[in-house]
Amino acid sequence: MRHLLSTRHLSRDAAIQILDIAEDMAEVSNREVKKLPTLRGKTVVNLFFEDSTRTRISFEAAAKRLSADVINFSAKGSSVSKGESLKDTAQTLAAMGADGVVIRHQSSGAPQLLAETGWIDAPIVNAGDGTHEHPTQALLDAFTMRRRLFGTTGGTSGTTGGTSGTNGGSRGRDLDGISVVIVGDILHSRVARSNLWLLETLGAHVTFVAPATLVPFGADTWPAAISYDLDQTLAEVKPDVVMMLRIQSERMNAAFFPNAREYAREWGLDDVRFQALAPDTIVMHPGPMNRGLEISAAAADSAQSTVLEQVTNGVSIRMAVLYLLLSGDREALL
């Protein structure tokens, strides 16, 4: 693997390799000294054209735990806001000797452009591009599901620690037969897209639930069931996982739905819907949450909620990805 640009083109083996390495990384994070020397002397650039403190600090923590030097390049207040092109920015980073670039960009395809144009010869990690993909989010979501479902021990690594699982551990496992319901603004969500492709690759069944205005055009050809009715879907699918997506307030002004009250009533995971879920149904949210809009406080703060685990796991996944892309001969790896 030379770059991580999408989950659409990530093979099952490569995905499971990342998830398994993330298990190793999670163990590092549980140690007193949460640091590996693996990327000592390497420089990782966080190139963020779009504000996202959460994702940026997650990548920053991941790189630092691997002993890499981290440069944060925020487009705001930089030469980019003065009209510098993506090409010039990339070539500048290349000239500075960046060993890896983590890019967040509002334009879909910008990471792929960096990977394919030759402007910079470093591995590229897509940290979210437009409404296209957010592969590390999908990987950390799958990792979170796998841990909840299968526990953290077992497998081949031979390391110790972690909580004991009930089904023989996560390592090497995919998500065959697991049902995942993803609710909300699918249309504008790179998280939904990356999750769909990865979950499909790992054998899970995905159902998208949203008002018709927020279902992507042509999504009926995607490997997902599509529903407009959350209550009916929860009753019929009896999902293992319910993932709520953030609703942006600006969508209301563009006639996607009338107002927040109606949205919450029809598609929010409110207390009634939450209590009707099976007690082992996992409740996920990529954050940041709008409490009371797409998810109730009771659901968000419940034992079934993985919201904070997702944050923790995000660091492990990003460590695994940086490790795979930046250490040694990346061509030889999957």
Add this chain to the structure above:
Amino acid sequence: MTTTPARATYLISGATLPNGARADLLVQDARITAVGTNLDEGLGITTIDADGLVALPGLVDLHTHLREPGFEQSETVLTGSRAAAAGGFTSVFAMANTMPVSDTAGVVEQVQALGDAAGYATVRPIGAVTVGLAGERLSEIGAMAHSRAQVRVFSDDGKCVHDSLLMRRSLEYVRTFDGVVAQHAQDPRLTENAQMNEGALSSELGLKGWPAVAEESIIARDVLLAEHVGARLHVCHVSTAGSVEVIRWAKSRGITVTAEATPHHLLLTEDLIRSYDARYKVNPPLRRDEDVQALREGLADGTIDIIATDHAPHPKESKEAEWDAASFGMVGLESALSVAQTALIDTGLLSWADLARVLSQTPAEIGRLADHSHDFEVGAPANVTLVDPANSSTFDLGRLAGKSTNSPYLGRTLSGRVEYTFHHGYPTVRAAQVAPSDEIAAQAEAWKASN
């Protein structure tokens, strides 16, 4: 300097005419003075061996962006008409979205004068329908029509005349001057920030969709308006199967509508956008394979009247960018004939006679370009393109003759190659090489003096 005698006579020997007949053509004093077999090679006549070459009436492009005045870093009238010559065109209609906009007699006369001086092709300016292309009030259409440029085609291309009342008035008012409104059919609200054809692929790639209905609904409205007021309508760059159906219906009702398809919409599909390579970013966007097939069939059955290039040059930096930030448009003059052959002749859908019709005779009629295209009758103006249909080659930078290189065909194998282009009886392209600009300017001067 390799200047040829200003009033040279040429014998084009053994060319294949669009109807399939083999003939010699004598070109003298800017006219085809003889058509026949075994014409004499008389003294001082330059003979061109056209064995195996197809002769077409000089190609006419009803939709070109020459960018001058205002955007000379992309193209000028000189470089754009040079690109036209390289592609076998002898006339181009220059779109109005210049800076200043071609919405006054002064600007259109300036564009025309630049074209006359350059001499590579007959440049006919298109006038803006509305002042500044703003879609608010009519520009001085009468003044442009009566200017030296004698404008007959009016268009806000790049922008749609979307206000229904203004479109009605435009159709009526332009009719007063025997002109035609060339509409860029794009509902602006349905395409806000749109990036590519709306479909499963746009959703997957995360690029904002450009629905087919945004084009089709405007065409449907416009043909009904044209019928209501009894005016001519021309639809620019039709790109969807649904649009072809609407136009077919309109023609069956007797509505006087004509329509164009671009070479790229006849060959390329949206799948190319998987690369996020902005060379494939164009307005209207590349569509599905079904749309490409429908456009080809529309051309074959006459629903679509002409091929027009929508030649849209952009500097490198406008295309070397993330998809959202890149400019819309591709250069198309130099590749148009090869694309047309590849998409339409090689597939058996059109004959060379059909191609002469859709790339020369009909666009000249729609644009009211008199004494330019022809059917190889004696006395016809010597605007002639000779193409080698057997040449199949990789389209490369060497084929481009304009200022910009934003061609989607670079690296692609295309059929056919323009070997000679004659404009007003003098060759602007010889043995596939574009003649130098000082030579062509001198030829144009001589032609002007003799008229």
